[in-house]
Amino acid sequence: MHAVVxxxxxxxRIRPLSDTRPKPLLPVCDxxxxxxxxxxAVAAGADELVFVVGYEGEQxxxxxxxxxxxxxxxxxxxxxxxxxxxxxxxxxxxLDGPFAVLNGDNLYGADEVAELFDAAPSVGVTExxxxxxxxxxxxxxDGGRVTGIVxxxxxxxxxxxxxxxxxxxxxxxxxxxxxxxxRGERELTDVLAAVAERTDVTPVTVDDWMDVGHPWELxxxxxxxxxxxxxxxxxxxxxxxxLHDDVxxxxxxxxRSGCVIEGPVRIREGAxxxxxxxxxxxxxxxxxxxxxxxxxxxxSVLMAGATVPHLTYVGDSVLGRDVNLGAGxxxxxxxxxxxxxxxxxxxxxxxxxxxxxxVVAGDRAKTxxxxxxxPGVRLSVGATTDPGEFxxxxx
Numbered sequence: 449m450h451a452v453v454x455x456x457x458x459x460x461r462i463r464p465l466s467d468t469r470p471k472p473l474l475p476v477c478d479x480x481x482x483x484x485x486x487x488x489a490v491a492a493g494a495d496e497l498v499f500v501v502g503y504e505g506e507q508x509x510x511x512x513x514x515x516x517x518x519x520x521x522x523x524x525x526x527x528x529x530x531x532x533x534x535x536x537x538x539x540x541x542x543l544d545g546p547f548a549v550l551n552g553d554n555l556y557g558a559d560e561v562a563e564l565f566d567a568a569p570s571v572g573v574t575e576x577x578x579x580x581x582x583x584x585x586x587x588x589x590d591g592g593r594v595t596g597i598v599x600x601x602x603x604x605x606x607x608x609x610x611x612x613x614x615x616x617x618x619x620x621x622x623x624x625x626x627x628x629x630x631r632g633e634r635e636l637t638d639v640l641a642a643v644a645e646r647t648d649v650t651p652v653t654v655d656d657w658m659d660v661g662h663p664w665e666l667x668x669x670x671x672x673x674x675x676x677x678x679x680x681x682x683x684x685x686x687x688x689x690x691l692h693d694d695v696x697x698x699x700x701x702x703x704r705s706g707c708v709i710e711g712p713v714r715i716r717e718g719a720x721x722x723x724x725x726x727x728x729x730x731x732x733x734x735x736x737x738x739x740x741x742x743x744x745x746x747x748s749v750l751m752a753g754a755t756v757p758h759l760t761y762v763g764d765s766v767l768g769r770d771v772n773l774g775a776g777x778x779x780x781x782x783x784x785x786x787x788x789x790x791x792x793x794x795x796x797x798x799x800x801x802x803x804x805x806x807v808v809a810g811d812r813a814k815t816x817x818x819x820x821x822x823p824g825v826r827l828s829v830g831a832t833t834d835p836g837e838f839x840x841x842x843x
Contacts, residue, residue, distance in 0.1 A: 611659075667748075675730065
């Protein structure tokens with residue numbers, strides 16, 4: 449069975465992290481986000497992967513190559529994006545027989561995707577408190593058959609959210625040319641509705657799922673996957689360092705003297721921590737990243753090459769590739785009124801829903817020494833701050 453992985457979107461809600469790479473390539477634990485879908489599909493029995501790419505698609509091609517986990521990989525360019533049905537239609541010439549579709553910017557549990565494959569034709573669903581932001585699935589009285597699906601309704605008919613995971617029959621290939629929805633897009637949910645009119649479609653509960661659309665959701669995705677890891681020490685750890693709970697130090701990584709690391713923490717290949725650093729909470733220290741002397745990092749993601757050299761605090765933050773925080777930089781992650789921290793999404797301040805949330809820094813951003821950053825500040829790609837500056841506005 450072919451598995452189509454949708455990886456063409458720009459990811460405007462997760463900027464500035466997507467300004468230099470496709471959102472599906474952002475890191476979650478030890479892999480790019482899109483590998484969640486690819487791994488689950490291969491484990492479920494897919495014998496070929498088809499990535500639908502668009503924005504910075506060459507990076508996706510370079511990441512996954514022509515084979516992934518011994519399964520052949522193909523690519524198609526969506527061109528001007530017109531919706532999820534349009535994306536799958538771009539791959540239709542490569543499809544024969546039943547086929548799966550998974551979102552490349554979602555977390556998926558492999559076991560539940562396997563159930564989805566076994567129940568084909570099928571759609572993954574999960575119960576949510578507020579389904580109005582999702583495609584909402586209706587079922588018959590015993591919950592065994594899909595009777596309808598509507599995209600982001602004001603008055604949801606159920607609390608079953610579509611998780612963007614499908615197995616379609618071959619006949620669905622001829623149903624991909626749907627018209628535009630009220631949102632002005634060609635929706636894959638309309639294809640599913642058309643299939644459900646012709647044959648039984650089984651709803652499959654997928655609880656190990658997360659839509660990663662905002663920077664704080666990237667933090668949450670790492671929190672979830674880091675919690676799943678088991679301790680493993682393959683790199684160099686100084687005898688005076690203390691490692692507690694589930695800590696992974698990959699081959700080629702170095703933990704120097706006097707460090708205290710409290711998991712779940714993953715220190716990736718080429719990264720260095722210490723001396724005298726304190727790393728705690730669900731923290732990913734990316735490849736070749738550096739955490740220096742007297743630094744505390746808590747519940748954060750440091751991407752490849754990010755540098756936090758000395759006497760700095762970073763909490764509940766996401767630092768892009770090759771970010772450099774000057775000595776003494778302090779990241780505030782808590783509002784005095786203890787209300788949820790807000791962050792700028794598509795030009796408007798939006799609640800993160802998190803009581804603690806720090807800074808999101810785009811690739812190559814740099815702070816001067818003794819910079820203070822307020823909660824929810826966004827630093828654009830290549831942004832800089834002056835020494836001693838207090839920053840409470842995006843730049």
